[in-house]
Amino acid sequence: xxxxxxxxxxxxxxxxxxxxxxxxxxxxxxxxxxxxxxxxxxxxxxxxxxxxxxxxxxxxxxxxxxxxxxxxxxxxxxxxxxxxxxxxxxxxxxxxxxxxxxxxxxxxxxxxxxxxxxxxxxxxxxxxxxxxxxxxxxxxxxxxxxxxxxxxxxxxxxxxxxxxxxxxxxxxxxxxxxxxxxxxxxxxxxxxxxxxxxxxxxxxxxxxxxxxxxxxxxxxxxxxxxxxxxxxxxxxxxxxxxxxxxxxxxxx
Amino acid sequence: xxxxxxxxxxxxxxxxxxxxxxxxxxxxxxxxxxxxxxxxxxxxxxxxxxxxxxxxxxxxxxxxxxxxxxxxxxxxxxxxxxxxxxxxxxxxxxxxxxxxxxxxxxxxxxxxxxxxxxxxxxxxxxxxxxxxxxxxxxxxxxxxxxxxxxxxxxxxxxxxxxxxxxxxxxxxxxxxxxxxxxxxxxxxxxxxxxxxxxxxxxxxxxxxxxxxxxxxxxxxxxxxxxxxxxxxxxxxxxxxxxxxxxxxxxxxxxxxxxxxxxxxxxxxxxxxxxxxxxxxxxxxxxxxxxxxxxxxxxxxxxxxxxxxxxxxxxxxxxxxxxx
Numbered sequence: 001x002x003x004x005x006x007x008x009x010x011x012x013x014x015x016x017x018x019x020x021x022x023x024x025x026x027x028x029x030x031x032x033x034x035x036x037x038x039x040x041x042x043x044x045x046x047x048x049x050x051x052x053x054x055x056x057x058x059x060x061x062x063x064x065x066x067x068x069x070x071x072x073x074x075x076x077x078x079x080x081x082x083x084x085x086x087x088x089x090x091x092x093x094x095x096x097x098x099x100x101x102x103x104x105x106x107x108x109x110x111x112x113x114x115x116x117x118x119x120x121x122x123x124x125x126x127x128x129x130x131x132x133x134x135x136x137x138x139x140x141x142x143x144x145x146x147x148x149x150x151x152x153x154x155x156x157x158x159x160x161x162x163x164x165x166x167x168x169x170x171x172x173x174x175x176x177x178x179x180x181x182x183x184x185x186x187x188x189x190x191x192x193x194x195x196x197x198x199x200x201x202x203x204x205x206x207x208x209x210x211x212x213x214x215x216x217x218x219x220x221x222x223x224x225x226x227x228x229x230x231x232x233x234x235x236x237x238x239x240x241x242x243x244x245x246x247x248x249x250x251x252x
Numbered sequence: 253x254x255x256x257x258x259x260x261x262x263x264x265x266x267x268x269x270x271x272x273x274x275x276x277x278x279x280x281x282x283x284x285x286x287x288x289x290x291x292x293x294x295x296x297x298x299x300x301x302x303x304x305x306x307x308x309x310x311x312x313x314x315x316x317x318x319x320x321x322x323x324x325x326x327x328x329x330x331x332x333x334x335x336x337x338x339x340x341x342x343x344x345x346x347x348x349x350x351x352x353x354x355x356x357x358x359x360x361x362x363x364x365x366x367x368x369x370x371x372x373x374x375x376x377x378x379x380x381x382x383x384x385x386x387x388x389x390x391x392x393x394x395x396x397x398x399x400x401x402x403x404x405x406x407x408x409x410x411x412x413x414x415x416x417x418x419x420x421x422x423x424x425x426x427x428x429x430x431x432x433x434x435x436x437x438x439x440x441x442x443x444x445x446x447x448x449x450x451x452x453x454x455x456x457x458x459x460x461x462x463x464x465x466x467x468x469x470x471x472x473x474x475x476x477x478x479x480x481x482x483x484x485x486x487x488x489x490x491x492x493x494x495x496x497x498x499x500x501x502x503x504x505x506x507x508x509x510x511x512x513x514x515x516x517x518x519x520x521x522x523x524x525x526x527x528x529x530x531x532x533x534x535x536x537x538x539x540x541x542x543x544x545x546x547x548x549x550x551x552x553x554x555x556x557x558x559x560x561x562x563x564x565x566x567x568x569x570x571x572x573x574x575x
Contacts, residue, residue: 013505013525017386024390035506093358093365118505121385124367127323127355136436137323139352142499156500157321158347159450160443166436176489176506177499210397211364217385217392224536225552233561240537240553241569248535248552250456250514251573252482 001052001168003044004103005078006113006125007060008034009069013118022216033069036114039174041073042181043144044112048077052146055079057106061095063087067197074192075184081197082106084205094208096128101205103133108169110151115140115173126173136166142177254285255339257330258303259321259349260293260314265303268345268453273306273413275372275405276343282374285340290333292326292427294319300422306413308420315427317434320441321349325433327356332428334361339400341379346404347452354404364396366403379403387505387528407452408511451501454484456514459503459530461488463519463540463559467496473563474518480571486510488526504529519559522547539563 011017012030019025041058048054058073058081060066070081084098103111111130116123123139130137138144140156146168153164153172184192229236229243245251254276258269265273276287288309291300300312311333317325330353334342342357344350346368358365366372366381370391373380379396381403451457458481460474470485478485487497489504503510505525515533520526522538522545530536531550538551541558548554555562 011386013387013528017389019390024386091365092355092367093363096355096359118387119385121383121388121509122367123351124355124358124365127352128359128365131327131356131359134432137352138436139323140348154440156348157441158349160441161500162320162438162442163440164436164438175499176492176502211358211362212366212394212396215380215393215395217390219389220391222532224550226548226554227552228548228554228556233555233557234565236555236557237562237566238569240555241566241573243553244514244535244537245573248514250535251570252456 001109002055002057002106003047003110003112004057004059004106004108005037005040005044005073006099006111006129007037007041007058007066007069007073008062008117008119009066010034010117010119017219019217019219022218023214024217031065031068033072034114034118036116036118036174037069038181039176039178040112040114040172041076041078042179043172043174045077045182046179047146057082057108059099059102060084061086061090061098070197071192072184074195074197075189076182077188080195082200083197084200084202086202088202089210089214090208091210091212092122092124092128094210095125096132097208098202098205099129100132102200103129110168111171113173115175126171130171133169133171135169135171137171137173138164138166139173140175141172142175144172144178253337253339254280254287254341254343255334255337256287256289256307257342257344258289258291258299260291260296260299263298263302265299265306267412268347268407269303270306270412271407271410272343272345272405274410277413279341279343279372279379282372283340283377283379288337290330292318292329297422304420304422305415308416310420310422312422312424313427314424315429317429318427320438322436322438323349323353323356324436325427325429326353327360328430328433329427330357331360333425334400341399341401341403343403343405346406350404354402358402361400361402363400363402364398366394366396366401368404368406370406370409372403384532388509388532389528406511408455448478449482449484451484451486451503451508451510454510454512456481456483456516457486457503457510457512457530457533458483458516458518459486459488459520460491460518461520462490462494463521464491470496473559477516477563477567477570480567480574488520517547517551518563520547521545522550
């Protein structure tokens, strides 16, 4: 079978994000592979290591820096990579069309990607790609097994979790708990440099029009009181209850 | 028309449903559109009649295919209804299920998707949405370039709508569900909250960090406080990794994002990854014995002290207030 993992390279959570002139300024920021996407790469590797004969193709749609995420996936063990390189900011619906065409070209059976993107705070891409392909989806997945052409999963719901069963081909979005991604070893990092990383242009895949555009971005930090309540445990606790009830008015 | 889409969970419209009504009224005023509602599920009539106290036209869409929630039959039913009614805006709550079917709906309607929005307005007849981005550190305004548009609305942000002056009508409509929509089968549903309010819906969240000590510390300190407050229970990644609590409770970058009125962080140090999941809470309270813990930089009220000495009297004082 063929497994496609979709990847992004996102600002490190510790990075101090700035805005200038109404948009996020990523100059000088450290980037890492999106943590939830990394669970997808790891899960693909585990499926193969579990005895399923699978080619693993890492795919990214985005700016030049996304190449680093693909290199990370290759170093973890993916077989080859495809980068649709573009600086055009496409919304999830527009991205889904491009990725769906790429996946159809590849003839993949399974797509793995993160449940929520750590740069755009968006959980839409997995469902949008599934719809663009007409495939079923297991989202927020914490357990995954493949058996006889069917996919079995446990995933989170609004108020808990449930088991899902669906035929392949299918899309799976990940979340924490699915697995613990491996660190690439130095020999594998060296080996990854010789693996194929193909570049594709957006035009070849049908250059979509964005359906929504971001007008402005700003940092709005909420002013916090930062008030330390003094006194020993019991006195401070009772004073805190009073403040929350009478001053902040947030107690029921 | 603006069509809000809700799930029949019990006999009454939920708090999230009524927030959705309020968000739709705001959009309706901005774009000069009237508001209608669709209630989907297995048994929708009671909930539809309750919602009719708030919305003039309610469509009751009942089918065994729509209970429990699965994204594909849901998308088909909503698409058929929205297309038939000529809806210009389709809105749903940005719950896990809402986040799961709204992108599908947007693809099918070839519509823009405004996701997890906290405010809505218009400019030149186009819908504008405000939402959080970059791990909730940045607030952005996004414009949908065309109508119809699909919107998911962040829970706990909009106020709960007041009933309308007069009750609306309820119309039963057939669910239009395709053959392939049944290919995902679900089973073995489990509720993760142990009878508590869902983390994302909770007005108050009590989160324990490594400072709580161990799994027993959660049952001794965190859960009793959550129960007297009617709060949801959250955990940090360290706690989940240690196996003290389930993944479903994790708040932070790789877990859940919460925006309650009150967030109580007990024994939580305040790593950036955790802060990104709760930094939009209205009031943040921190209890930690380390005065240099980063959580104190983002809190409104803090106590420097041992959770074992602070939390039990705090819980007692809250129960006393409740009588």
